[in-house]
Amino acid sequence: MSTESSTQKSPLLADTLTDSDNFNSNFVIKVGKNVTLALGADALLIHAIVDADPKVVKNIQCCGLWTTESSPSQEIPFYNILAVEASESTLSIKYAKLLLKEDYSPSTLQYILNGGEATKVESWVERLLELAYGDAQRNKRLRVLINPYGGKGYATDLYAQYAAPMFEAAGCKIDLETTTHSGHAIDLGENIDVDAYDAVVCCSGDGLPYEVLNGLAKKPNASEALTKLAITMLPCGSGNALAWNLYGTNSVSLVALAIIKGLRTPLDLASISQGNTRTLSFLSQSYGIIAESDLGTDHLRWMGAARFTYGFLVRLIAQKTYPCDVAFKVEMDQKKDIKEHYLAYKNKKPELRPVGGGDQVGKGLPPLKYGTVDDEVPSDWEKVSTDTIGNLYAGNMAIMSADVNFFPASLPGDGMMDLVMIDGTIGRMKSLSMMTAVEKGQFFDIPEVEVRKVSGYRLIPRNQGDGYISVDGERIPFSPFQVEIHQGLGTALSKSGHLYEARGPC
Ligand SMILES: Nc1ncnc2c1ncn2[C@@H]1O[C@H](COP(=O)(O)OP(=O)(O)OP(=O)(O)O)[C@@H](O)[C@H]1O
Numbered sequence: 001m002s003t004e005s006s007t008q009k010s011p012l013l014a015d016t017l018t019d020s021d022n023f024n025s026n027f028v029i030k031v032g033k034n035v036t037l038a039l040g041a042d043a044l045l046i047h048a049i050v051d052a053d054p055k056v057v058k059n060i061q062c063c064g065l066w067t068t069e070s071s072p073s074q075e076i077p078f079y080n081i082l083a084v085e086a087s088e089s090t091l092s093i094k095y096a097k098l099l100l101k102e103d104y105s106p107s108t109l110q111y112i113l114n115g116g117e118a119t120k121v122e123s124w125v126e127r128l129l130e131l132a133y134g135d136a137q138r139n140k141r142l143r144v145l146i147n148p149y150g151g152k153g154y155a156t157d158l159y160a161q162y163a164a165p166m167f168e169a170a171g172c173k174i175d176l177e178t179t180t181h182s183g184h185a186i187d188l189g190e191n192i193d194v195d196a197y198d199a200v201v202c203c204s205g206d207g208l209p210y211e212v213l214n215g216l217a218k219k220p221n222a223s224e225a226l227t228k229l230a231i232t233m234l235p236c237g238s239g240n241a242l243a244w245n246l247y248g249t250n251s252v253s254l255v256a257l258a259i260i261k262g263l264r265t266p267l268d269l270a271s272i273s274q275g276n277t278r279t280l281s282f283l284s285q286s287y288g289i290i291a292e293s294d295l296g297t298d299h300l301r302w303m304g305a306a307r308f309t310y311g312f313l314v315r316l317i318a319q320k321t322y323p324c325d326v327a328f329k330v331e332m333d334q335k336k337d338i339k340e341h342y343l344a345y346k347n348k349k350p351e352l353r354p355v356g357g358g359d360q361v362g363k364g365l366p367p368l369k370y371g372t373v374d375d376e377v378p379s380d381w382e383k384v385s386t387d388t389i390g391n392l393y394a395g396n397m398a399i400m401s402a403d404v405n406f407f408p409a410s411l412p413g414d415g416m417m418d419l420v421m422i423d424g425t426i427g428r429m430k431s432l433s434m435m436t437a438v439e440k441g442q443f444f445d446i447p448e449v450e451v452r453k454v455s456g457y458r459l460i461p462r463n464q465g466d467g468y469i470s471v472d473g474e475r476i477p478f479s480p481f482q483v484e485i486h487q488g489l490g491t492a493l494s495k496s497g498h499l500y501e502a503r504g505p506c
Helices: 019-023 115-133 155-169 184-191 207-216 222-228 241-247 252-260 289-295 298-303 306-318 335-347 428-440
Strands: 028-031 035-039 043-048 073-077 081-086 090-100 103-112 141-146 173-178 199-204 230-235 263-274 277-281 284-288 324-332 382-386 389-395 399-401 417-423 450-461 469-471 474-476 481-494
Touching: 028 115, 035 115, 081 115, 081 155, 090 115, 090 155, 103 155, 103 252, 141 155, 141 184, 155 173, 155 199, 155 230, 155 252, 184 207, 199 207, 207 222, 207 230, 207 277, 222 481, 230 241, 230 252, 230 263, 241 252, 241 399, 241 481, 284 289, 289 306, 289 389, 289 469, 298 306, 306 428, 324 335, 324 389, 335 450, 389 450
Parallel strands: 141 173, 141 199, 199 230, 230 481
Antiparallel strands: 028 035, 035 043, 043 073, 081 090, 090 103, 263 277, 263 481, 284 389, 284 469, 324 382, 324 450, 389 417, 417 450, 450 481, 469 474
16 A cells, blocks of 8 residues: 655644544545545555556646656545545546645545445535634635745745645635835735735745734724734745744645644734834744844845854954843743743643634724833843843744744744853853754753743843844844834744644753
8 A cells, every 4th residue: 555645634623533443434436447545543544556547547737747646545644635526427526736845736536325324424524624623723815925036046936836726726816916125015014905805925034924923903992903914934935934943844845734734823913012112922032143134134135044144153253242231020930930931831621712702802902911112121020230241132933944843842832932142251152062962952941052942022122333133033223222022922933732843951
């Protein structure tokens, strides 16, 4: 029996069938003369004797590709099933078929239905769809935004080749627009009809989702918009952190499949108050060596990804430090407690965001419970004044770019940011070894890595004329700012419904 390479089990229904169900006659139908289709534990089981009746299994052209079902028997993981339809005389099954390493493309199987099975077919089709989609919304309405200049400039082609055929096969409704200028997605977010779509799909890096979120935040009914519309991305930029965290891959077709099967997941968002502005952040804020290595090396773009490493090493060798005053509303500061919190959250059943949002209709952004950066620091915040910080990095997601799981304990909806502080005087060798520890998943436990879970913090740079502060990879002015988390204000489409696709801290 040939086996389609499995991407993932349908998450919430994988355990609803047992092996003994495999041959439960309720889940088996006969099609053509000699094909049986059974619903197994986590896959559609197809058993066919092709030679006996060459017309039973047909080759169908789908989205320009001819599928060839040369093998008489195969298994298709439920996760890969995109659509199933039965007419009076035919049954059609569309699924994501593995082409190359991580590239999938839709393919169709079509069978002739036997009159004798007619009564069974309708409920069999619905059962297969339930197993294929679990709690994921079917036929999502997607507002697709393409940044034609994202990453290396291939977003338009990547979408057309790897994502559009999958969305079409899965019966998603698509409304596509290409951005024409920087800031365009802010306007598109601000003016979107929140009842017309289920998700905004950015074919871009992390810059476009940041703009869309901040456009939605400008709406008078911002909370309603952010709970109704999920924000997600097809990885077409350089960093693509959102895709790594939600789907654990940089493959456009696999992400398209994960969006089709995506579970509506409450996502914490942070308000950044600076001067008299308030912006939303979904990913991270950084001050010190990380912000400088990223934003301060723009003139070295010709180096490609190496510019970050180069910028990092130059500053590391100089042992640069970044004086500042920091204050935090600490929720947890012991690594043991953070690990326990992570495990307890992981083991809980996900609470998915309902389609259509919930009870936020008409509501604007939540008020700032800790005030703005111009208010007094709340009396119960912990204060630290330091001249020697090398890196202050706050994460709302775990993975910052491929292989950089910097915040392993980060959770989408726990109402806390993970804040990491590392002293800049710990020594060059120690700093370098930390870089490799991130890749090996050993970073969290390094004693010199201070980790706190906070629900708010303030940072005031000191004794420097100018410098870099990064919010979601974008530069903001070099002046004091305050961050406050809003639990579950946003919505994402994730694979698990409550976790990032990152190795946890334990
Ligand atoms: N048509 C356009 N012309 C110029 N800039 C655009 C256009 N559309 C979007 N942008 C801008 O491109 C910026 C970067 O977008 P994006 O994150 O998609 O790509 P990227 O190349 O991966 O960037 P990054 O280096 O931030 O990862 C966004 O901030 C957005 O304002």
